[in-house]
Amino acid sequence: MDNEDKKQDIKDDENKEQNIEKEIDNNKISDEDKKNTEKDNIDSSKNTSSKSSLETKERDWFFEPKKDGSPSTVPSDVENVIKNHSTYFLGDTSEKVIYLTFDEGYENGYTGKILDVLKANNIKAAFFVVTPYIKTNKDLIKRMVDEGHLVCNHSVHHPSMAQVALKSKEKFKEEFTGVEEIFKEVTGKEMPKFFRPPMGKYSELSLAYTKELGYKTIFWSFAYNDWNVDKQPDPESAKKRIVDKAHNGAIYLLHAVSKTNTEILDSVIKELKAKGFRFASLEELK
Structure with a gap:
């Protein structure tokens, strides 16, 4: 080579x-x-x-009241669903504080009296309203706002939000914006970002969508059968139940269509104050 x-x-x-x-x-x-x-x-x-x-199964809100005066609880699976989605059924449980809320599906002639009682006792409450209520009760809505109450979102059509969430995110959003728009038209103000799911029906997905819209979901830790106008509870037994079930951080759900609630509200407030409770706005929720 x-x-x-x-x-x-x-x-x-x-x-x-x-x-x-x-x-x-x-x-x-x-x-x-x-x-x-x-x-x-x-x-x-x-x-x-x-x-x-995210779970899409429709759930019905429920809580477990306690007999010893301690705050109501929910099962662990419910706690797991709600914990990451700005959802409340209790407020500050370290303090004797109560958050008073009313659902307004329609006007039954009692809201004016309820506002009178709240004003006399210097109590600020939250009223959850649907679009038709705002349209037909503009003066009451203005009065609520003028007297320092929160007028909050309860949807346009009062549907199951779990079912609406399955249709589309846009349809879901419309149930919020429809109320916001008429509220601003009537009051000139932005609607506070608190939402109560109609009928207490929800899913993890609906809670997540609600949070995306900037809202806190407000459930409750006390409610009773006050909504049926044809079968109103006895005033004395109702008052005893409301007062006896008081607990730290309680979010009370009452219906403004109730004759019984209207009759006993003043004495209920006075008795709860006598027990050392104060009434707070949902704006204090953290």
């Missing part, structure tokens, strides 16, 4: 080595790309999973 042949063999070997190195480098790049792609897929899967993992 002459010198020229040796030089060519050496050059061929060098080229082979360079090609091998390039192939190794390309494989490294390919492996790196593969890792990055896999990471992106995992991250994407996590994001999708975090949304798709």
